[in-house]
């Protein structure tokens with residue numbers, strides 16, 4: 050009895066307090082209270098924070114420190130303008146420290162944006178100095194100190210100097226002036242609405258703060274497919290408001306511009322970059338812009354690409370186009386980022402020598418040395434377009450006398466659009482670490498883009514971020530690890546992916562070890578997993594490249610001019626890019642790298658199909674044939690995606706409920722969609738190659754009941770296109786004038802607890818309803834109102850509802866009633882019935898089946 054009472058009380062007292070609900074909008078800057086056990090570490094933190102100087106950036110640094118310490122330690126630092134008589138945290142640039150005549154030897158050689166955190170004694174009081182060559186560095190120092198506290202690290206006896214690896218650490222936002230975002234998956238723009246800059250810029254300010262906290266110092270707000278209006282005189286005051294919102298956070302505004310502007314908005318009859326009138330127009334335009342925005346960071350240009358105007362109109366080069374802008378920007382200290390994403394999207398696919406991957410190098414290599422010093426060639430990480438796996442663009446190794454920046458993509462255009470989890474830091478690192486042998490060994494991509502190898506004046510890192518108004522910023526709580534990770538790598542590309550993942554998790558979800566390990570592990574496995582169930586061995590993502598870039602669309606790459614070819618036919622797959630027999634692309638790399646790729650025997654498996662065309666029976670280094678690898682990897686990937694759900698579920702109660710549930714919903718959806726991918730890709734390759742899966746899985750779905758084989762009332766059987774997007778190539782649609790429509794299935798398996806998954810299509814042009822009955826009893830109902838990227842039945846809209854723990858007996862009728870809505874006709878693909886896993890709360894397989 051006493052034991053019982055004791056455990057009763059212990060039970061009561063140790064019940065975890067529910068964690069406060071969070072929306073995600075604080076991201077990693079939550080400043081959650083530091084655990085009581087660790088708080089002692091910060092007892093001696095000074096009570097004052099003195100700001101030397103009063104620039105807006107120093108002011109936000111001071112306010113940010115107060116905010117952070119308030120949140121994490123529950124104390125409010127006293128803000129001081131001068132040195133107080135007491136122990137203080139002192140913030141100031143080197144100039145500020147010198148002006149205040151502090152007796153400190155400042156470090157020499159610390160680069161712009163770098164900082165020094167140093168414990169010192171001033172007037173006999175222990176102080177903590179945060180100083181830097183420029184005020185942005187001071188702000189970064191403050192974020193570094195707060196991060197230390199947030200991570201539970203010591204802050205006494207500090208002597209830490211840090212400087213960024215590269216001067217350019219920018220994000221690009223493909224926002225249109227009407228408020229939409231090209232390839233944005235998290236709601237409308239933070240910056241624009243109805244062709245104007247938004248009234249309320251608070252969210253834009255919050256975004257700049259997030260960027261600053263990870264060292265990002267520039268933000269291009271509008272789409273590279275630029276609306277020329279953005280630099281019209283009457284729009285400039287609006288841009289100036291955005292610049293003002295960013296300024297306190299040291300984030301410089303950038304804009305994308307249309308090379309045709311002198312003609313489109315300037316009233317000239319030409320935009321020829323070598324025409325003096327055009328040069329003069331740009332000069333006057335930038336003089337005008339800088340009068341309104343004196344600290345504009347620069348401009349981005351997409352020219353001669355995907356229908357954009359460019360210098361080719363006048364037979365001029367990209368260097369001519371970049372330099373006319375560079376010269377107009379130079380007096381103001383602005384940069385021009387000229388994108389190397391230039392290619393012909395009308396290539397003749399019948400010509401086996403044609404190759405889009407060659408385009409960037411072919412267009413820019415011969416221009417090396419012709420770009421002005423404030424021009425930067427912005428190069429996508431791979432030679433195609435942000436596929437799940439690509440080699441590093443050969444252009445990184447091909448420019449010696451030209452500034453360059455790498456363009457990465459945070460928004461997951463080809464990697465699951467934030468509905469799938471895909472932590473991209475390992476992918477980025479894989480590219481950044483590749484040695485391009487540009488000057489002998491030891492010239493990895495990171496050193497080349499940072500300008501270190503060839504001592505370029507500027508260079509660095511750019512990422513397309515595309516945050517939106519969704520409270521989570523990117524549409525998936527865990528996707529924010531990519532924004533954090535981009536900042537981390539741009540600052541220090543030598544950080545490990547695990548370190549970034551763990552640090553981000555601690556700041557975002559707290560220090561519970563189980564949480565940190567589980568989330569970091571899920572993050573680290575997510576890219577290989579996504580790769581496994583999508584595009585294998587470097588063949589490209591195999592997604593629908595003509596539309597959404599989301600679900601599987603294997604044939605969409607072929608027989609058109611876009612050039613994302615994988616050349617899969619009856620016998621084999623892959624692009625022959627060799628010098629010997631193929632497109633010659635491999636010859637764009639320096640000999641040591643080319644040698645690796647040119648030989649099939651040396652080419653790493655993961656890029657084999659990017660470099661070579663091989664038979665399906667070709668044996669990989671792994672010992673498997675290509676075709677068996679395709680089958681196995683797709684099954685492994687889908688299983689792994691399913692495991693993420695279980696791993697996440699183990700965190701229940703350790704994460705606040707809203708974020709727990711939202712991530713769970715995304716992971717459950719992902720697990721279902723991974724199966725759609727698996728089946729589409731495997732079935733397609735089975736049909737194409739005629740080679741069966743050695744493990745007998747592909748094309749056999751013993752637990753499935755096809756909707757087209759059900760007894761149908763009102764539902765009609767339809768072909769789905771492409772056929773691999775639906776099980777059996779068919780689905781049923783409720784086109785009846787007297788809904789609901791009914792599909793009835795007969796369960797013929799053994800009696801027991803079962804999970805029933807209904808695979809259906811959730812289009813974005815309606816919100817159909819479904820009801821699920823077992824033996825006449827309503828067991829589930831739901832609305833198909835997800836925002837998946839399609840108005841049609843297909844792989845993009847295919848999704849599932851899993852109803853767990855249903856008691857089934859042979860002969861039971863499973864009935865689905867579908868209620869169409871607007872353009873969506875409650876379409877169903879199939880049912881899948883599997884035994885309920887043990888350990889599902891309230892269900893055990895040993896239990897007797899209740900009689901109904």
Ligand code: GCW
Pocket residue numbers: 223231232272273274351390434462
């Ligand atoms: O990948 C393609 C995208 C386009 C994009 C283009 C680019 C902004 O599908 O939406 O346009 O790349 O990078 O310019």
